[in-house]
Amino acid sequence: MQKTAQRILEHNQFHQKEYTSIIYHGGEPMLGGCNHIEMVTSILKSTLEAEGIDCRFGMQSNGLLFNEEMGDLMLKLGLRTGISIDGPPHINDRFRVDHKGRGSGQKLHERLQLLTSAKYKKLLSGFLCVVDLDNDPIEIYEYLRCFNPPSMDFLLPYDNWHRLPYKFDQTGTNNLYADWFIRLFDHWIEDKNPIPIRTFDSMLRIMFGGKSLVESMGVEPVDLVVVETDGAIEAVDSLKAAKDGITDLSLNVFNNSFNEAANHSSVVARQLGAKSLAEKCRSCDLVNICGGGIHSNKIFQGTGFQQPKRLLHES
Known part of the structure; x- marks a missing residue:
């Protein structure tokens, strides 16, 4: 951790950056416990500040281990968290179960009540959901809305052309994912006091000349890199869904700088914007908004990550 902090400092000083964003991801970061999280954060703070x-510290968690001790520590450290959740308890329990197959939805609901209480509510940065076509987007939105989060977002599954998403038809006759998002958008845009949804906000920002808030939209360079617990420097972790070992850069914080990581071909490819896309995508009128889709979804034998994203309503 000390070496990682030194590498971050080295990188910021070389590029004359005045701030850095550090996100604890996983797995489940809260499994480290309060002592570990405080130790890691203290090393980073003392080295950099x-x-x-x-x-700027963040975390992505399933929220099940949040309690008053964790909340008090996060307030002390200035550490906010996003919560990964599928929806209300009966939806959350479909896939988010413990080792005995018991649902976690009700326990998470109780943890969220604590997290969004007056004392801790500023710790919540937002909700993150993966789209499941069997679930009602409006029911999920309204459930999450009741916690008054700063934001929420809905992600397409991390599937690809070798492992097609649930109910996906690559012939172009199936628009179920588009229909799911359109139904959500229509409800959201009519909400008199809507909760920000990053995907929709990103689309609108790009249309009016702004920048995307997410790596899955637009053609802005992706400026993320991952440091694993053994010090390995790897490409963005979402790529693991595309192919085993694809995030391995053969770099680590003991022997390599983040400049070396930035110059690695796998990282450079994420900095090229539309130039890294298939010709069909580059010539599309919507490329600056769509960005060709999230990188991990596009892998296909013979074309690598240049498989064009099929338009939601191509016909």
């Missing part, structure tokens, strides 16, 4: 680098 002593040199004038503003640290």
